[in-house]
Amino acid sequence: LDAVKNHDEIGRFMAAAALAVTLVGAPLPSFADGQTKEFKLPPIDRSDKNRCVLNSSAMGQANAARDKLYDLRECSLSGADATGFDLSGVIMGKTDVSKTNFKEAYFSKGYLRNSNFDGADFTNAIVDRASFKGSSLRGTIFENTVLTGTSFEDADVENADFTEAYIGEFDIRNLCKNPTLKGENPTTGADTRMSAGCK
Numbered sequence: 001l002d003a004v005k006n007h008d009e010i011g012r013f014m015a016a017a018a019l020a021v022t023l024v025g026a027p028l029p030s031f032a033d034g035q036t037k038e039f040k041l042p043p044i045d046r047s048d049k050n051r052c053v054l055n056s057s058a059m060g061q062a063n064a065a066r067d068k069l070y071d072l073r074e075c076s077l078s079g080a081d082a083t084g085f086d087l088s089g090v091i092m093g094k095t096d097v098s099k100t101n102f103k104e105a106y107f108s109k110g111y112l113r114n115s116n117f118d119g120a121d122f123t124n125a126i127v128d129r130a131s132f133k134g135s136s137l138r139g140t141i142f143e144n145t146v147l148t149g150t151s152f153e154d155a156d157v158e159n160a161d162f163t164e165a166y167i168g169e170f171d172i173r174n175l176c177k178n179p180t181l182k183g184e185n186p187t188t189g190a191d192t193r194m195s196a197g198c199k
Contacts, residue, residue: 041073041091041093041111042069042071044071044073044074045069045071051071051072051075052072052075052076052077054072054077054080054082054085054087054100055070055085056082056084056085056086056087057070057086057087057088057089069091070087070089070090070091071091072090072091072092072095073091073092073093073094073095074093074094074095075092075095075096076095076096077095077096077097077100078096078097078098078099078100078116079098079099079100080097080100080101081100081101082100082101082102082105083101083102083103083104083105084103084104084105085102085105085106086105086106087102087105087106087107087110088106088107088108088109088110089108089109089110090107090110090111090112091110091111092110092111092112092113092115093111093113093114093115094114094115095115095116096115096116097115097116097117097120098116098117098118098119098120099118099119099120100117100120100121101120101121102120102121102122102125103121103122103123103124103125104123104124104125105122105125105126106125106126106128107125107126107127107128107130108126108128108129108130109128109129109130110127110130110131111130111131112130112131112132112135113131113132113133113134113135114133114134114135115135115136116135116136117132117135117136117137117140118136118137118138118139118140119138119139119140119187120137120140120141121140121141122140122141122142122143122145123141123142123143123144123145124143124144124145125142125145125146126145126146127142127145127146127147127150128146128147128148128149128150129148129149129150130149130150130151131150131151131153132150132151132152132153132155133151133152133153133154133155134153134154134155135155135156136155136156137152137155137156137157137160138156138157138158138159138160139158139159139160139185139186139187140157140160140161141160141161141185141187141188142160142161142162142163142165143161143162143163143164143165143188144163144164144165145162145165145166146165146166147162147165147166147167147168147171148166148167148168148171149168149171150167150171151171151174152174152175152178153174155178155180156180157175157178157180157181157192158180158181158182158183158192159183159184159185159186159192160181160185160192160195161185161187161188161190161192161195162175162190162192162195162196162197163188163190163195165195165196167196167197172196172197172198175196175198176193176196176198176199181193181196181198
């Protein structure tokens with residue numbers, strides 16, 4: 001009787017161990033926001049006359065928590081100063097933020113697609129789980145910027161500077177495949193491909 005009881009306990013232990021190995025060894029796929037393929041966005045609230053203004057999050061969180069949707073789609077903010085702003089959760093589409101100062105800004109979970117970032121400066125910024133898909137980033141500076149889980153799919157990064165930027169292993173592989181990763185930054189003089197650490 002004891003042998004049967006021990007046999008049952010060993011069987012349960014083995015089944016639990018096999019389940020644990022399966023769960024840990026083959027995790028379900030998950031995507032950072034930078035790799036999410038499709039988003040469903042609400043219509044633009046054109047009745048909000050103060051919509052096209054760069055505002056830092058009052059909640060002080062880099063996790064995209066805000067009291068309302070932060071929608072800058074189709075806004076023209078070229079040359080603005082957003083130094084140190086928390087712009088987490090911002091939605092940009094056909095937005096012009098060329099030559100904007102984003103030094104030390106936070107862009108956690110930013111939807112930054114199909115927009116103009118030409119000549120913008122992200123030095124010492126944190127751009128985490130964001131998507132620049134289809135955006136123009138020509139001459140943009142990402143010096144010492146944290147770019148984790150961030151996608152540059154179909155983005156134009158010619159003449160951008162990635163010197164000392166922290167880019168995850170998966171993200172750097174994708175960035176190195178971008179055919180526009182070439183040229184020299186007109187402000188810093190850095191070679192674009194070399195600054196990203198690509199061969």
